[in-house]
Amino acid sequence: MQDGRSNYHTGQPFKQFSKGVRTGLPVAIGYMPIATAFGALAIKANLSPQETVLMSACVFAGASQFMAITMMLQSADGIQIVIATLFINLRHLVMSMAVHHVVQSPNRLWRALLSFGITDETFALLTLQKTRTKTDSSPFFAAGLIGIAYSSWVAGTAFGSLGSRIIPLSISAAMTIGLYAMFIGLVMPHVRRSVRVACITGISMTLNTVLAPMMDSGWAIVISTILGASFGLLWKETAM
Amino acid sequence: MNSTTISIIVGMMLVTYIPRVLPGLLSDHYRLPKAVERWLQNIPYAALGALIFPGIIQGDTPIVGVVGGLTAVILSLMEWHLVLVMAASILAALFTSWFM
Numbered sequence: 001m002q003d004g005r006s007n008y009h010t011g012q013p014f015k016q017f018s019k020g021v022r023t024g025l026p027v028a029i030g031y032m033p034i035a036t037a038f039g040a041l042a043i044k045a046n047l048s049p050q051e052t053v054l055m056s057a058c059v060f061a062g063a064s065q066f067m068a069i070t071m072m073l074q075s076a077d078g079i080q081i082v083i084a085t086l087f088i089n090l091r092h093l094v095m096s097m098a099v100h101h102v103v104q105s106p107n108r109l110w111r112a113l114l115s116f117g118i119t120d121e122t123f124a125l126l127t128l129q130k131t132r133t134k135t136d137s138s139p140f141f142a143a144g145l146i147g148i149a150y151s152s153w154v155a156g157t158a159f160g161s162l163g164s165r166i167i168p169l170s171i172s173a174a175m176t177i178g179l180y181a182m183f184i185g186l187v188m189p190h191v192r193r194s195v196r197v198a199c200i201t202g203i204s205m206t207l208n209t210v211l212a213p214m215m216d217s218g219w220a221i222v223i224s225t226i227l228g229a230s231f232g233l234l235w236k237e238t239a240m
Numbered sequence: 241m242n243s244t245t246i247s248i249i250v251g252m253m254l255v256t257y258i259p260r261v262l263p264g265l266l267s268d269h270y271r272l273p274k275a276v277e278r279w280l281q282n283i284p285y286a287a288l289g290a291l292i293f294p295g296i297i298q299g300d301t302p303i304v305g306v307v308g309g310l311t312a313v314i315l316s317l318m319e320w321h322l323v324l325v326m327a328a329s330i331l332a333a334l335f336t337s338w339f340m
Contacts, residue, residue, distance in 0.1 A: 033323045051245050058253040063284070067291055068252060074295065078244060082251035088287045089256045091280050093272065097263040111264030118260045177308035180296045181329030184309060187288040188316035197285045204289035212294060221290045228286030229279055 013140045020144020023136075027121045027145075028152035031062075035153050037178055038065055039160020044176070045072040049161040056157035060150060061119060063186070064088045066179050071218050073176075080218030087225055095123040102127050103142045110139050117146030196235040204228025301340050308333035 035056065042052040047069075059065055064085040071081050096118050103126060105111045126142060135141055191198045204224045211220035272280075296305040311332040315325045 030323070033326075037326065047245060048241060051241050051249070054241075054246075055249045055252070058249055059256050061252075061256050063287075064252065064256065067287070068248065070291060070295065078248040078251065081248055082255055084287075085252045086255035086259075087283060090259050091283050092256070093259045093263060094277055094280050096260050097272075100264045105264070108265060112261050115261040115264045116257060176299065177296075177305060177333040178326045178330045180292055180305070180309060181312035181326045182322065183288045183292050184312035184329075185316040185320075185322045185325035187285060187292075188313060189319060190285060192317055200282050200285045201289035204286040205293040208290040209294045217295075221287075224290035225283060225287040228289060229282035232282035232286070233275065233279060 011135075011138060011140070013138075016135050016138040016140035017144040017147075019135055020138075020141040020146075021148045022144075023125060023141070024122070024145035024148040027125060027149045030121070031149060031152045032156045034062060034182065035156025036160035036163070037182075038062070038069070039157040039162075040164040041066070041069050041160075041176070041179060042157075043161050043164040045069045047072075047161075049158070052161040053154065053158050056154050059085075060117065060153060061085075061089055061092075062153075063120075063183075066182065067221075070179065071221070074217045076216060076218030080216065080222065084218065084222050084225070087222060092118055092123075095120070095127075098127045099123055099142075102137055103139055104137045105139045114139060114142050114146065117142075117150055119149070122146050122149050196232055199235075200228050200232040203231050301337060304333050304336045304340065307336040 038056070039049075039052055042055070043049065047055070055065055055068070067084060067088060068081045071084065096115055099114070099118055099122075100111055103114060105114060122145060125145060187197075187201055191201055204227070207227055208220050208224040211223060214220075292309075296309045299305050308329045312325050312329040315328055316322075320328070
């Protein structure tokens with residue numbers, strides 16, 4: 001039996017799950033401060049701690065959650081936030097294909113459950129392991145990895161949203177720059193390595209600067225994103 | 241809880257989960273057209289560009305955004321860890337606003 005499917009029937013689910021938890025630990029640790037920052041920022045955008053934790057528990061997508069809060073601060077409409085979220089997370093289509101190619105789920109129900117936990121980081125860990133053993137393609141391994149990452153995201157959000165009450169106002173105002181810093185920190189390493197990425201980012205910044213005074217800032221972001229990504233098709237080189 | 245906020249959360253959950261789950265429900269061998277895949281891969285870079293600018297300089301004191309932003313650009317080009325980039329940028333912004 002070569003394929004991972006055999007693990008489901010004959011393997012050791014608990015061992016595979018706990019190996020997944022250990023493998024996912026770096027992501028869980030990395031999520032903590034970001035989730036805490038998200039929790040604190042959401043309170044600043046007038047969400048209650050309950051709503052903030054609910055968003056992390058239901059959505060589990062860092063960039064789009066930060067984006068939603070930014071758009072709420074810029075008083076965008078709900079529909080604009082949902083559409084922008086859709087476009088930002090369409091990339092998970094591609095990542096999900098790669099994950100389901102690697103993880104040998106026994107049926108569609110397993111795939112539907114594991115799909116909820118696909119983020120940039122869990123995708124990277126699940127698909128880009130240097131050496132892959134039979135255990136690493138077990139659905140229990142994937143469940144452990146996703147489980148620890150998800151728990152950290154939700155717990156960190158709760159911590160940040162409750163802790164924001166004791167964070168002084170001047171510091172919480174400066175936290176707003178923290179979210180822009182996160183976006184910059186995410187995109188700059190790619191900008192440095194690829195002329196295509198640099199042009200896409202630059203074009204969409206320029207478009208947004210031109211469009212923002214002419215319409216709601218939410219729609220300006222959505223239109224700039226779609227046009228910027230389309231502009232990038234002028235390059236033949238593929239991303240990653 | 242505020243019902244507008246709840247509907248935004250439910251809407252975000254749906255549009256986030258659908259792209260995640262679709263490939264798992266389809267046949268194992270289905271692949272998107274190459275051009276669509278490339279377009280999808282471009283989305284994060286375009287979205288981040290639009291999110292960063294001009295929002296970063298539209299706070300109460302634009303110079304705080306400029307200093308915090310430049311700090312983040314320099315440190316992330318030096319490949320600092322994301323959390324350190326965020327921390328340094330917040331410190332730079334706090335320091336600047338202290339002089340304003």
